[in-house]
Amino acid sequence: MKKVAIITGSSGGIGRACAIALKAEYELALLSRSEKVMMLAEELGALGVQGSVTEKSDLKKLVNLTMGKFGRIDSVVNNTGHPAGGSLLEISEEEWHHGLNLVLLNVAKMAALVTPIMKKQGSGVYVNISTFAATEPSAAFPVSSVLRAGLANYAKLYADEFAVNNIRMNNVLPGYINSFKATAEIVNKIPMKRQGLMEEVAKTVKFLLSDDAAYITGQNIKVDGGLTRSVI
Template sequence: MELGLQNKVAIITGSSKGIGYQTALQLAQEGAQVVLVARGEKQLKVAANSIKDETGQSPLIVPADVSKEKECKMIIEKTMATFGQIDILVNNAGTSSAHQFELVSSELWQSDLDLKLFGAVNCAKYATPYMRQNGGGSIVNIIAVLAKTPPASSLPTTVSRAAGLALTKAMSKDLGKDNIRVNAVCIGLIRSDQIEKRWKAEAPDVTWEEYSVNVGEQIPLSRIGDTIEASNVITFLASEAASYVTGTAINVDGGSSAVL
């Protein structure tokens, strides 16, 4: 399948590791120029060097905190100064913050919304004029699948992510006329640094494959997912192969969600 990503310019937030890094690597492998964004410059340099070793491409790195609007604007300005266009924005930055309702302070509510909701809003706000100028583009918002069915003690993260789903649908309606597609990928249990630390702490004597099956026994596909399984879907939605797909949210969760 031809993805049509050659010479496209893609910004991926939260891309120093995990799903964000794997997505940036995959987009670079498909011929896109990638912009890596995260708060930690040291880890960004490691990620950029790894992508260069794998693909020969030299990513632009932009250390930034997307919870701050002025830094979102700076990301877009540096991308335009370097590449002169923006075709793809993957809003992946975020952390897990899950507590009982009574334990969430006003400050935590605000910081979570600033990072996960307004980070996506502000990056898109500054990127879309350049996408429009270039004839269109693709925005992919990375959401937790629990945003669709929030369990107890999952605040504020599930609320911020649920807002991201509404944002995705509303933006797709407003921006479709400009050939800017907006979709979401809803992530379930995917291998990450946090899960690997849990594996090494809980079961250091078993292989990852054994641990994955044990932890994932309640998941219909019976295992924890891999980052490349998430990046495959993100890359497809970012690409020309998904040219008639907008305003949708795809679960990448091994079938664990109770809803479509």
């Protein structure tokens, strides 16, 4: 019997790459604001739900439909887009609140919905797609830098509480990935002198979801070609 994985933000980019990478081994439930998620779900034989990670009602719908169709949830990949950029003092309160909903509260809401299910099953695993800027703040991604640093702490606290239930949570911190075009100046700063591939991030996610990563929890795993300099 295949395990069951939920993937949010899955109509394109890293989320779509994760869906393709996991399809052979998982039954999938996919969520995205874009109607493209329904086409991808049909292509992969998955459950598709059009909705937003910022709306608790959409997350509830996703979880309920997944349980109704598959009867269990083994894994959750929390993936979203980037919140607003811009000069730090020019970011509006609304943009800060939206960013909070988009990259931190989405994980907390999903965990509140799915953790009781995983506890009954006796196992489960979450992987949250974060950013390299969570550990080395970037002026290009101010809201994401601040709030995904909070996500790093959330994952650690979650791991502390639920590791005893055989439920794990880790964050993947991509660098400049080919889901968008980076400038030559940025690429030159990467020790590997290239952007990462969405498929490379997806393979890392697949590993962290697997039993091969059974002793890894509460960690921030960088997939950045050596871009960041911090050693912890």
